[in-house]
Amino acid sequence: MNKNIALLLLLLTTKVFAQWPHENISQAVFAKSVENRAPIEIVTEVDDSLGKIYFFTNIRNLTGDTIIHRWIYKDKVKAEISFNIKGKRWRVWSSKNLWHTWTGQWKVEVVNQQNELLLTKIFE
Numbered sequence: 001m002n003k004n005i006a007l008l009l010l011l012l013t014t015k016v017f018a019q020w021p022h023e024n025i026s027q028a029v030f031a032k033s034v035e036n037r038a039p040i041e042i043v044t045e046v047d048d049s050l051g052k053i054y055f056f057t058n059i060r061n062l063t064g065d066t067i068i069h070r071w072i073y074k075d076k077v078k079a080e081i082s083f084n085i086k087g088k089r090w091r092v093w094s095s096k097n098l099w100h101t102w103t104g105q106w107k108v109e110v111v112n113q114q115n116e117l118l119l120t121k122i123f124e
Contacts, residue, residue, distance in 0.1 A: 020060075022119045025110065027058035030123050037091045046098070046106075046123050055108045055121065056093040059085055067118070069094040070109040073102055 020026045030046075031039035031054045039056040046053060055069055062085045071079040071094070081094040096106075110119040 021121075022110075024060050024062050025057055025119055026060050027056065028110065028119055028121055029056050030054065030108075030121065031056055031093075034093045039093070043123065052095055052097050053123070054093050054095045056091070057110060057119075059083075059090045059092060061088055062090070062112075063088055066113040067092070068109075068111045070111060071096050072107045072109065074104065 021028045027039075029039050030043040032041035032043060034040060034054050034056055039054065043053060055071075057067075057069070059067060065085050067083050067085060069079075069081045069083075069092075070077055071081075079094070079096060083090075083092040085092075094108075098106075105122060105124045107120055107122045109117055110121075111117055
């Protein structure tokens, strides 16, 4: 009986993690703003009038680690913002002002303190 319960818990946990973009990132989205530690107006496409975009990540189980949001445009790093993770669930966000001439593909990489890539998100 205990083996069945353990197996059920494992399957449920695996299903939850399978819905996350990464085992330690339960949410990673672009948004028009962040209020009360939550993304507002999630962005899937960007137009020239946006001006500023936020990248929001909900980090899980990385207490004591440092993660970085690395903003990349045309293969050039435009910004790196570091966050010290101070709890089991830690929500962090960074933003980038977008010049009207900076059109095309942008990506944000989420990397850890060992520079290991955890996640990449792209917008155009």
